[in-house]
Amino acid sequence: MNGLLLALAALVVQDPEVLAIRGETVHTAAGEPIQNGVVVCSGGKIVAVGPAGSITIPGGATVLEAAVVTPGLVDAHSVVGLAGWLNQNHDQDQIERSGPLQPELRAIDAYNPREELVAWLRSFGVTTVHTGHAPGAVITGQTLIAKTRGDTVEQSVFVPFAMVAATIGVGATGDEKPAPGTRAKAVAILRQELVRASEYRAKLEGDEPPDRDLRLEALATVLAGERPLLVTAHRAHDIAAALRVRAEFDLRMVLDGGAEAYLMLDELRAAGVPVIVHATMARARAERRNLSMETPHLLQEAGIPVALQSGYESYVPKTRVVLFEAAIAARYGCSFDDALRLVTIDAARILGVDRRVGSLEVGKDADLGLYDGDPFEYTTHCVGVVIEGEAVSAEVR
Amino acid sequence: MIQLFLALSLPLCTPSAPQQDATTAFVGARLIPISGPEIAEGVLLVRGGKIVAIGAAADIEVPAGSTVRDVHGKTILPGLICTHSHIGQPAGADRSAPIQPEVRVLDSIDVRHASLQRAQAGGLTCANVMPGSGHLLSGQTVYLKLRDGETIDDLLIRDSGGGIAGGIKMANGTNSRRDPPFPGTRAKSAALVRSKYVAAQTYRDKIARAAGDAAKLPPRDLALEALVEVLEGKRVVHHHTHRHDDILTVLRLAEEFGFRVVLHHVSDGWKVADEIAAAKAPCSIIVIDSPGGKQEALGVDYKTGGVLERAGVSVSFHTDDSITDSRLFLRSPALAVRAGMSREKALAAVTLEAARQLDLDARIGSLEVGKDADLAVLDGDPLSVYTLVHETWVEGELVFDLADEKDRLIALGGDGAGDLTDIHQCCGGVR
Structure with missing residues (x-):
């Protein structure tokens, strides 16, 4: 815990380009949990994720550690x-x-x-x-x-x-x-509005576009x-x-x-x-x-x-x-x-944002949650939060 | 869940109505007595609705003829006690005045409402059911035993003289501020309360001076009568209060009139912990998922329990049901432990300490010989999210059983759960 806090404190000062997160257990939401796993982040993205033995943490990287790491x-x-x-x-x-x-x-x-x-x-x-x-x-x-x-x-x-x-x-x-x-x-009103939006949309594609109507435009999309x-x-x-x-x-x-x-x-x-x-x-x-x-x-x-x-x-x-x-x-x-x-x-x-977020996979946004135990347990704490490679919270809650 | 399905595949357990002399033996569970150290593998004997023996399995002999319940692998806590609840759809004072001590919430409670069964499903065996906080004083509260009953009388707790156990509900801060005749400011709120208690003192003194002479007695006034009970310490004030300065106002009034008070909610309690401790005022805390909802509750913090504990304050938790769900009452002490409260005090806060705040600790709150056999039987550690309440017992009677289909619907919800009201008769009156 203290190590983590120190690391986070150091991070804020250094503002490094590379951040590595070590987890005793890393839940990627993209396969089996990784024991003793590492996630490396650079440029706001995840550039590597896997067991510690398979990942080389770049020299100079700031390293955070937690018992359990999850996707943000x-x-x-x-x-x-x-x-x-x-x-x-x-x-x-x-x-x-x-x-x-x-x-x-x-x-x-x-x-x-x-x-x-x-x-x-x-x-x-x-x-x-x-x-x-x-x-x-x-x-x-x-x-x-x-x-x-x-x-x-x-x-x-x-x-x-x-x-x-x-x-x-x-x-x-x-x-x-x-x-x-x-x-x-209520359903009748909804259907009538969707009918109007359908007609509006059809007109948009015709020769004489209708006057712009923000309400119907939103529904047309x-x-x-x-x-x-x-x-x-x-x-x-x-x-x-x-x-x-x-x-x-x-x-x-x-x-x-x-x-x-x-x-x-x-x-x-x-x-x-x-x-x-x-x-x-x-x-x-x-x-x-x-x-x-x-x-x-x-x-x-x-x-x-x-x-x-x-x-x-x-x-x-x-x-x-x-x-x-x-x-x-x-x-x-x-x-x-x-x-x-x-x-x-x-x-x-x-x-519809799974290409960017939701799992720990190479190429996705470096968004992570760090916990000192099973994240679901009442008595576990969230000990760090990373968004796009930046430690945004060192609060223990 | 696997355990749950296994349980369901077994024949439903329908013990016959316990006889006064029959002994039920709970054998093999981890026992958490609260009043003493945990017993890893214990035996608890129940007879006549009371605990008659408790100890390590090796030390307790199960009498011949006992009904034995094998609870190996389970954990037994004293039945949980909620010091502030609104189960049974209580409705106290009306809009006619800000202070209505004559109103008894027991006259409004629907004991067949599913909220009482949901409370049983959470392991609760006792609750202080209160009117709301929209008044400076919204009426008399009632301490209910969550027996399977059909009328409010079946659930009351009576003293040896037949008196009904309960307190009185007061509030300050913003909830009780409204258009006249309600107060518009904090100072006016305190002034209205003060003048009413002065009237109660006068009434009390007139009665004393009459010395039993009917001709000299003042006309009987139910409102002042209830406040005299407060002045005499017979009725505890349960006081809704959030902001630090409002908390101190309550302490000031309590000192001025000498009433006994439990401070409820205490969102800002962590800011004035030393003052609360100095006043020896117990606190009943709400634990809620996020702060705010109103300006005076911005300070809500999971750490309150731990801060007050370290200051030496008596702490209980409450559901404020339906603000939080009685079925998940153990979340409250668990989240307090997350933020620094000791495990021991957190568990006491939903059992023995809660009983003390309701003056019921001679009867309930711990697993001790002579106390009511009010039990919560769990399948794991009380502070784990994965732990489920399997059984709840009140005075030796099974009032919730997760293996029972109807009880399971109450515990988890599902099709028809919203229509449950009169469910005691679900099994022909036999459980």
Whole structure:
């Protein structure tokens, strides 16, 4: 521990070009764990990974050591940076209630990379976060993918427009206008808007382009398959409605939440829809009342791509931590490796960023989490975090 | 999980209703008594709802005719005690006034609500069920034994005189600030509390002066009556408080009126640990996944338990269910250990120390002869994420069994879990 702290302290001073991380166990999320492994980073990328005997650490490299090394964790869906820790109106930008359909709202126009909750996630080894507009209206806006460092959107965000966030079910309805009052009305509004966007897209390709419409333009990119529609749905019948919309418009879709996804395994697999399941410890109430702590395991067992999220709940905690959520998945059915996949490589694949993050492989971003034991154990500490070859946290937490 | 499936493949265990003279012997488990050193392979004998013997397997003779439960490989803790919970959908004071001591939360609790069964699934056997924090004083709390009961009376804890065990809930800081008649500032909050306690002192003194003469007694006032119990130390104040200065305000009022207080949440407790220790005020801590949610909770830190422990403060943890999930209550002491608390004090904080804070340590909180047979049977170390609660026993009766299909649904969730309410009758009333 002391050695690590000294090494990190030295690192900050030296700002070396080459960083090597030694782990008694290195979980790469790309094969079997490596005992006594080494990861060498240069230029922000991983340039070598393997057993210590097979890797030559360049002279002058700064060396970090930890009992356990993992890929930097990927939080597959959050609202941090739009939702702040104060929970006051002035730092809650995750949902705009002026209308039910606002796909033109760009997450980058609201994301605060200096938000304390971002730093909080980072301190547990989360290096990538998919964040943006929350569930709570038919379409609430866009999402982005960021590294958990940097002081500006430009420094932190690497996918400015990741998905369009939609909600199906009671979460999309409300008693006050302009929210639709029923489930069926909410789906009708969604379908009508997708029809309009289809027509807009067709006109874009015709001889007389339409006047520019930011809302339809955003949805047209979904219809063009450039990005998925992220649909939050929990009840089985709401998931079924989402799959109907997917089939009707031939969309790429990612299911978010999915409290009852275990009842829809065949349908989800047939539709090829991955699931970013609710936080494992999310409260079992309202639409999530039938959630199961085994859902990640059941989805994996069924061969459905699945990742975990810190999620969005309106009261405390202002964010959950995917490290803790994966630990609970490991408690309830998942093997260690399968639980780790939920917050590393499988999350990266669902987000479409697996070429850069999610595993420790040569050529990928040098994002790592360092732990003094089994990362899932309550009493283990995160003792270091590396993002793109830079030690960004030496905090012991 | 493999163990779980094996367990499910066995015939479901449905012990008959225990008889008063029948002995149940838990044989072979690692016992963590809290009140003494761990026993690697022990025997625990239960009769009439009480612990009648505990010791190393070699030292304890299992009486002939005992029902023997082979618990080799398991770990047994005293049943967990949560010093601050909202299971059973309690609703205390209403919007009519900021201070409502006459309101008893026991008159609102739905004991058939699944949240009570989820608490049993977490190894809890006792909880201080409280009204909320949206008032300066939101009512009388009730300490419940998590027996399988059908009415609130089945769950109450009574003293020898028939009195019902419970405290009173107070709050300061921002939650209790609202439009009039609620206070708008911190100083007004304290002033309202002070004047109410002064009224209670006056009421108490009038009763004393009447010396039993009915003609001289003041008209009976249920609110002041409850506050007199507080002034006399019969009813502990459970005080929601987060910010360092709010914590000190509670200590000031407690000293002024001489009431006994347990400080709850104490987000900033680590900043005023010495002051809390000097006041000998016990603390009931919440452990939450991230700080914030409101300005006064920005200081929430996993280290609070350890800092208070080192200052010499009595520490318990609470779920604040549904703020945190009772099924995962052991996360709280475990995360405190992560941040520096000792393992021994962390385990005591969900058992014996919690019992002390509720004045129930003569009955519960440790595995000792003569105490209630309230047990949590685990399949591993209490502070490991991989450890599951397999059984929960209250007064010698099995109230949660992971091998039981319905109980498993409560523990893990799943199809129909959200519709569970009246589940005691699931097995014909027999468990």
